[in-house]
Amino acid sequence: MRTIIEIKDLKKRYGDGTVALKGVNLNLTKRLTTVIGRNGAGKTTMMRILSTQLMPSSGKAVVDGLDVVRDAWMLRKKLVSIPQEASPMGFLTPMEHLKTYLIARGSTMGQAAKDAENALRTLELWDARNTPADELSGGMKRKIFVAMALAANAEVVFLDEPTTGLDPLSRLEVWSAVKMLKGTVVLTTHYMEEAQELSEEIAMVDHGECIGFGTVQSLLKKFRGMVRAETGADGAKGRYTIGNTKIRYVKLRDAEHYVDEGYTIKPITLEDLFVIRGVELES
Ligand SMILES: Nc1ncnc2c1ncn2[C@@H]1O[C@H](COP(=O)(O)OP(=O)(O)OP(=O)(O)O)[C@@H](O)[C@H]1O
Ligand SMILES: [Mg+2]
Structure with a gap:
């Protein structure tokens, strides 16, 4: 090449x-x-x-x-x-x-x-x-x-x-x-x-x-099988915070559980790489 x-x-x-x-x-x-x-x-x-x-x-x-x-x-x-x-x-x-x-x-x-x-x-x-x-x-x-x-x-x-x-x-x-x-x-x-x-x-x-x-x-390989869960609720957990929004990356199969907890689920885009800034994801 x-x-x-x-x-x-x-x-x-x-x-x-x-x-x-x-x-x-x-x-x-x-x-x-x-x-x-x-x-x-x-x-x-x-x-x-x-x-x-x-x-x-x-x-x-x-x-x-x-x-x-x-x-x-x-x-x-x-x-x-x-x-x-x-x-x-x-x-x-x-x-x-x-x-x-x-x-x-x-x-x-x-x-x-x-x-x-x-x-x-x-x-x-x-x-x-x-x-x-x-x-x-x-x-x-x-x-x-x-x-x-x-x-x-x-x-x-x-x-x-x-x-x-x-x-x-x-x-x-x-x-x-x-x-x-x-x-x-x-x-x-x-x-x-x-x-x-x-x-x-x-x-x-x-x-x-x-x-x-x-x-x-x-x-986006490291996000395979995952979605973005975000919430603005006080006290909610999120490893990443942008303004008032707390973000975590969760397995697709667990998405429903996070919806019940008040999170909004979004598909992964390139933007998410800036959120994690090259750092490893939470397991
Ligand atoms: N002529 C300059 N003198 C001093 N600092 C500068 C100069 N030009 C840019 N910078 C600084 O260098 C850094 C990078 O700026 P740069 O313009 O390359 O960013 P960028 O990624 O193109 O941003 P944007 O998306 O806003 O266009 C910034 O901190 C900016 O303030
Ligand atoms: Mg520029």
Whole structure:
């Protein structure tokens, strides 16, 4: 199996002393990997280092054979990175954004117009192609960037929260565009169902560390045959507490007993891995 992105003991300490990455090790070999994690987990820091926008404090990252520090200039030609806070230029239209971007990347005028049209049609931005971005909705603004990534046809694409704030239908459009990207894709998200829908592999980042990596099935293996029982009742038992909610993981066959005790039963999702934070389950 070929390693497409290799991350070794990657650390990042910002100037103010914040340690955003504490030593991440990951080998990404699949076409599409999703990085999930709570606010402040270190996802954006990792994406910025991998896309050569931020220097690591120590450790190593190699993307498609190129070192993110030593070979940054060469690597930049191969990748597209859509930052989390990306917002379009208000006075430019979607078509102008795409054409300018493609020409800056080296396309001819004719090719840029063709690739821009395909991408804008795919993301249903074609009717709005000549509308200044200022007059578009938040979701449509976001889609301009996904269209840019699609049109650029890059070998590696980093998308930092591409669907945040989108309505469910726009999210589906973005998902289908992401599936169409030819290169290797790494995307971050807060939506567990997005990670499950899109990726072959998921990296879970928490407090600057990778606490889990693999397919959805392999990540949820330790929960096999279990359900989540939660309650807000005073005095009720729960090994994990989030706000007022007490959570425990119980065998499916015991679920009825917990319902009688006032617990609500829920199926296990990837979210539960963050609840237990990689710690072993109670037996
Ligand atoms: N430029 C910076 N200077 C100092 N600290 C920073 C800087 N950028 C991020 N941080 C801190 O580094 C940590 C990781 O931030 P990061 O943006 O990588 O998290 P994230 O997982 O992308 O979060 P979110 O889901 O909210 O986007 C946080 O504690 C954050 O406050
Ligand atoms: Mg972020």
